[in-house]
Amino acid sequence: MTLIEVIVAVAISAIISAVALMTVAQIVRSSESNNDCTTTIRQAQNLGHWISQDVLMAQTITVGDDPETTTDVEFITSTWMDWETGDTYDIRYLWFDSADSLKIVKRNQVTRDMDGVEVDNRTTLVANNIYAADLSFQDGIWTLSVETRSGDKSVTREYEIGYRLAQ
DSSP states (O other), rough: OOOOOOHHHHHHHHHHHHHHHHHHHHHHHHHHHHHHHHHHHHHHHHHHHHHHHHHOOEEEEEEOOOOTSSOOOEEEEEEEEOOOTEEEEHHHEEEETTTTTEEEEEEEEEEOOTTEEEEEEEEEEEEEEEEEEEEEEEETTTEEEEEEEEEEEEEEHHHHHHOOOOO
């Protein structure tokens, strides 16, 4: 091979390598962005699912203060009694700080039998990456607003929780 052929081959290889490297970098950035978006949506859905389920079951609901303005860790407290067994369920949604200044939400369920004796006490991680959440009641409908963040992605979801009307 001549020197010119070697230089042309090296130049072509460098161009192909640069294009391949840029493509790989773009795929990695896109994958990270998609992961952040999926994480934010899924965490909002998790919180919406759990709170909706408990609000529909509850006989009493108490909404705590916004965790940004209070030291309370309780966000929502709900209670209901199982009409078949007489067991009472106390559900508390608790805020916890995470390393990245976002909140973690856990659900604590305490079950008591009809005599008031505690038979079960469990805490479940419901969602993380929560920036803000608010549960309010107006015109017979509970409204849950949730904002989640992950990386540079942010998602806000609003859930309306109302009882089904008898037909």
